[in-house]
Amino acid sequence: MLSLGGGTQSTVLALLADQEVLGPKPDIAIFADTDWEPEAVYQNITWLRDKLSYPVVTVTNGRSLRDDVISGTNTSGAPWLTIPVWLSDLDGNPAGVNWRQCTSNYKVAPIQREVRRRLGLAHRSPVPATTLVEMWLGITTDESERMRTAQEPWIVNRYPLIDANMSRDDCIDWFNAEYPTRNLPRSACIGCPFHSDDAWIAIRNTDPDAYAEAIMIDTMLRNDGHNAARMFRKQAFLHHRRLPLSVAVERSEKDRQEATHWSNECVGLCGI
Ligand code: SF4
Numbered sequence: 001m002l003s004l005g006g007g008t009q010s011t012v013l014a015l016l017a018d019q020e021v022l023g024p025k026p027d028i029a030i031f032a033d034t035d036w037e038p039e040a041v042y043q044n045i046t047w048l049r050d051k052l053s054y055p056v057v058t059v060t061n062g063r064s065l066r067d068d069v070i071s072g073t074n075t076s077g078a079p080w081l082t083i084p085v086w087l088s089d090l091d092g093n094p095a096g097v098n099w100r101q102c103t104s105n106y107k108v109a110p111i112q113r114e115v116r117r118r119l120g121l122a123h124r125s126p127v128p129a130t131t132l133v134e135m136w137l138g139i140t141t142d143e144s145e146r147m148r149t150a151q152e153p154w155i156v157n158r159y160p161l162i163d164a165n166m167s168r169d170d171c172i173d174w175f176n177a178e179y180p181t182r183n184l185p186r187s188a189c190i191g192c193p194f195h196s197d198d199a200w201i202a203i204r205n206t207d208p209d210a211y212a213e214a215i216m217i218d219t220m221l222r223n224d225g226h227n228a229a230r231m232f233r234k235q236a237f238l239h240h241r242r243l244p245l246s247v248a249v250e251r252s253e254k255d256r257q258e259a260t261h262w263s264n265e266c267v268g269l270c271g272i
Contacts, residue, residue, distance in 0.1 A: 003269055004031045005041075005271065007044075011175070012171040013160060015175075016160070028056075028057060029055070030056075030057055030058075031059070033059070039207070044184075059113070061109055065083070065106050075106075085098045089235075131154050133154060136158050136160055139162060188271045190203065191218070193238050194261035196261065215245045218245040221237070
């Protein structure tokens with residue numbers, strides 16, 4: 001199977017896989033929908049579904065990450081925040097990052113559930129020792145530190161873009177040559193705290209509705225009535241500068257930091 005995030009690298013991976021230049025094509029591509037992706041990603045998934053000769057299926061955990069962040073709840077509906085917000089104490093000093101559970105709850109679990117279902121396995125029944133699922137992930141050479149051994153013994157992760165020595169820029173060049181009239185979207189939840197300065201500026205400049213929503217949610221996190229403010233007794237921010245989002249993005253324009261935060265997303269499913 002191919003893990004399809006709907007962004008640059010996984011789109012190129014899916015298209016190259018279909019041409020079988022990376023080996024035999026996967027049986028299926030799975031897109032785990034958090035319900036918080038930009039509209040361009042959903043449009044890209046629809047385009048790929050028509051384009052690819054193997055099936056593209058969408059899975060969810062039955063909840064909306066966007067709604068859960070707004071209401072300050074986890075996948076059980078209990079008060080919690082699963083995204084890795086940046087925290088500061090009430091004096092404004094950095095105070096860590098919230099424990100990230102969103103990727104495993106809204107992406108890993110639904111994908112594994114779908115794979116098990118297709119293997120004909122009942123919920124929580126053991127996977128036979130003879131079963132091995134190869135999972136293709138769109139990590140490129142510039143993010144090779146995100147490669148991991150799968151935690152499940154019945155899954156083996158494969159990184160065909162690394163094997164092909166392709167960087168993110170190589171993916172963009174290949175795509176532009178093949179599909180000169182199309183744009184590749186950035187995948188990742190609209191309000192993901194791992195966005196780089198460049199990613200936040202791009203959201204502001206290209207998707208004003210999404211940016212306005214992110215500002216609304218960022219402000220909400222610090223309202224006394226929100227579960228995040230009650231639970232942490234700290235201030236929570238979507239932006240790594242630990243400033244209100246619009247202020248942080250303006251600051252970023254003057255003082256851009258090249259660093260991305262995807263190395264913190266060790267499963268390798270987000271932002272590809
Ligand atoms: S993109 Fe960000 S917010 Fe969305 S699931 Fe991944 S780490 Fe969490």
